Amino acid sequence: MNKLLWMILLLTVFTPLDAHGDDAFTIAISCPFESKCSAPELENMLTEAYARAGYAVRFQYMPRLRALHSADNGSANAVAVCSQEALSDFHKLKTLPSPILKVAVAAFSLNPAVSITRRRDLEKYTVGIIRGQYLTARLTEELMAKRHVTNTMKNLVSMLQDGRVDAILLSRTTARIFLAESNIHDYAESEPLATSYLYHAINISSYSSEQAERVNKALEDMIKDGTMARLYGRRADMTPPYPFPKNR
Numbered sequence: 001m002n003k004l005l006w007m008i009l010l011l012t013v014f015t016p017l018d019a020h021g022d023d024a025f026t027i028a029i030s031c032p033f034e035s036k037c038s039a040p041e042l043e044n045m046l047t048e049a050y051a052r053a054g055y056a057v058r059f060q061y062m063p064r065l066r067a068l069h070s071a072d073n074g075s076a077n078a079v080a081v082c083s084q085e086a087l088s089d090f091h092k093l094k095t096l097p098s099p100i101l102k103v104a105v106a107a108f109s110l111n112p113a114v115s116i117t118r119r120r121d122l123e124k125y126t127v128g129i130i131r132g133q134y135l136t137a138r139l140t141e142e143l144m145a146k147r148h149v150t151n152t153m154k155n156l157v158s159m160l161q162d163g164r165v166d167a168i169l170l171s172r173t174t175a176r177i178f179l180a181e182s183n184i185h186d187y188a189e190s191e192p193l194a195t196s197y198l199y200h201a202i203n204i205s206s207y208s209s210e211q212a213e214r215v216n217k218a219l220e221d222m223i224k225d226g227t228m229a230r231l232y233g234r235r236a237d238m239t240p241p242y243p244f245p246k247n248r
Helices: 002-014 040-053 064-073 119-124 134-143 153-162 172-181 209-224 227-238
Strands: 024-030 056-062 078-082 093-109 126-130 146-150 167-171 194-203
Touching (some): 024 064, 040 209, 040 227, 064 093, 064 194, 093 134, 093 227, 126 134, 134 167, 146 153, 153 167, 194 209, 209 227
Parallel strands (some): 024 078
Antiparallel strands (some): 078 194
C-alpha cells in the first residue's frame, strides 16, 4: 500500500500538467487589435500540430506582454508565436527549435514624397510601430529613427492616415491584409528592410521533454509536407523554408 502511495505522489510531482488541470494545453495568442481578436490560420496550424503530437489545445487572446507573462507564470502553457528576443526577461519560457513564421518587415507610406528604399532612409522620417514587435523596435533603435509606438493596428494606420507618421513598419503580409481590410489600396511599400523567424514558446514546467519534442516534430513535419502553408492560407508566404537556414 505504501509503495502505491509513493508511486501516485511521484506521478503527481513530476508529470507536467496544463494550466487548467485537464488534458488540453492553453496557448496565449497576442492580439494587436482593439476588438474581435481572431487568428484562425494560427489556431488551425497549432491545433493540427498538437493533434499530430497527440494533444488538445485551447486558445486565449490577450495583449502581447500579458501573453508572455501569462505563459511565464503558468496561467497559460505556451505563447503561440514570438521572437526569441522577446523571451529575455521570461526565464520559464523557451522556444521550440522549429520556427513557425518567417517575417519580412517593410515600410508602408501614403505620402508620395516619402521615399524609403533602404534601411538608412528611415533616419529621415518619423515611423510608427506596434508595441512589442521586437524586429521593428530593434530596427528603429539601431538607426535611431524617430518613432511613435502604439498598441493596436487601428491606431497605427490612423497615425499614418492623419500624417502623424511618415510611414509604418510592419510585416509585409500582415500590413497588406490589414490595409486592404481598411479599404486602403493606394500606398507605397518598400523592399524588405529586415527579416526574422518567429517561434512557438512553451513554459518548461508545463511540458515534459517528450511532449516538447513531439510538438516540435509535428511543426517540422507540417513545414516539410506543405500542411503549414496550406493552413496559413493568405499568409502562406510566411511559412519558414525547409531546411532552415543555419544562421537564422
